[in-house]
Amino acid sequence: MDIATIVGLVIGIACCIIGIISSGGVTAFGHFVDPASAIVTFGGAFGCMLTQAKSIPELGKCVKTISLAFKVPKADEVNVIENIIRLSNIARKEGLLALEEAANDVDDEFLKKGIMLIVDGTDPELVRSIMETELGAIDGRHNEKINFWATLGSMGPAWGMIGTLMGLVNMLFNMDDMSKLGPNMGVAIITTFYGSILANWLCVPISFKLKQNNALEITMKEIMVEGLLSIQAGENPRVIEEKLKSFLSPQIRENMGNGDGGAAEGGEA
Known part of the structure; x- marks a missing residue:
């Protein structure tokens, strides 16, 4: 959590x-x-999202993605690189075919798929093409959910403004009755308040959190692609490690140490 x-x-x-x-x-x-203000703001915003959605079930799936913002991403750049180095040492000592057995210990389906492509002797360019195509599909699916929250965040204030205009119109038509001015002005302001809450308290932060999680996952998978292609090319594990460290921030690189991980085993080969 x-x-x-x-x-x-x-x-x-x-x-x-x-x-x-x-x-x-x-x-x-x-x-x-104010129930009327809530209906105008929240009902109108979700009505627009339903209009844009492919289907009602699809809208439901987008709403459920809010749970993803409460989950800690499992991806870890250092662990991914260390795993790639471990695989590179196996391939360097025992050959690429030995990776098939090593794939049984891999939990990530994307990485496992790449390993099996290499074991099957797939051309490196085709391996890259297949992996990047899947990577693009993953990014597209994630952005669809991210855009849902970003769009809902823009709809909230928009419908809040619509509610505000409704309240102002009613107020202007009842200028001769001072007892109605206050309630109509209240509705006008509360709808804007509801719209701002929906956008700035919930939708925008959720959208940003999902975008961060997506960027992290895409980076992890890009590391996997580069690492697997380097293994297939027969590069030295220490060289692979240095190449993959380029994805990391300087602070994380420093914390990883100066090549003290699995690459050291194959550094002299």
Whole structure:
């Protein structure tokens, strides 16, 4: 469970609660509850998303991806590189065919697929093409979900503004009745408030978190592709390690040490 996401959402809503209480007391919460405003803002926003969706089940799948923002990504650049180096040492000592047995210990299906392509003697360019095609498909699927939250985040304030205009129109048509001015103005402002909450408290942060997770996973898989092709080309494990370290930040490279990992086994070969 990603604690940062949970804490961030709690802090966000807590700030709103504190702001309401500090200015109007606990009873002020009632001022921020308006069913009509909620229907216009949330109903209108999700109605637009349904219009854009391929189908109702597809919309449901997009909504469920919110759970991904609460999961800690399993990908780890260092572990991936170390795994690639381990495979390169096996290939260097025992040959590429020995990787077939080593693939049984690999959990990542993308990496396992690449290993089996190499074991089958697939042309390196074809291996790259197949792996990059799958990588593009993964990125496309992820971006579809990311764009859902980003678009929903833009729809919230837009429908909040529509609700605001409704409230202002009703207010202007009832200028002669002062008792209706306050409630109509309240509806006008609350819809904007709801739209801002939907966008800035939920949708934009979720969209950004999913984008970060996607970037990390794509980087992991790019490391796998480069590593597997280097293994297939018969490159020295130490050279492969240095090549793959280029994907890492300087701080992480330094923490990995100066070639003290699995590459050292095959460095003299």
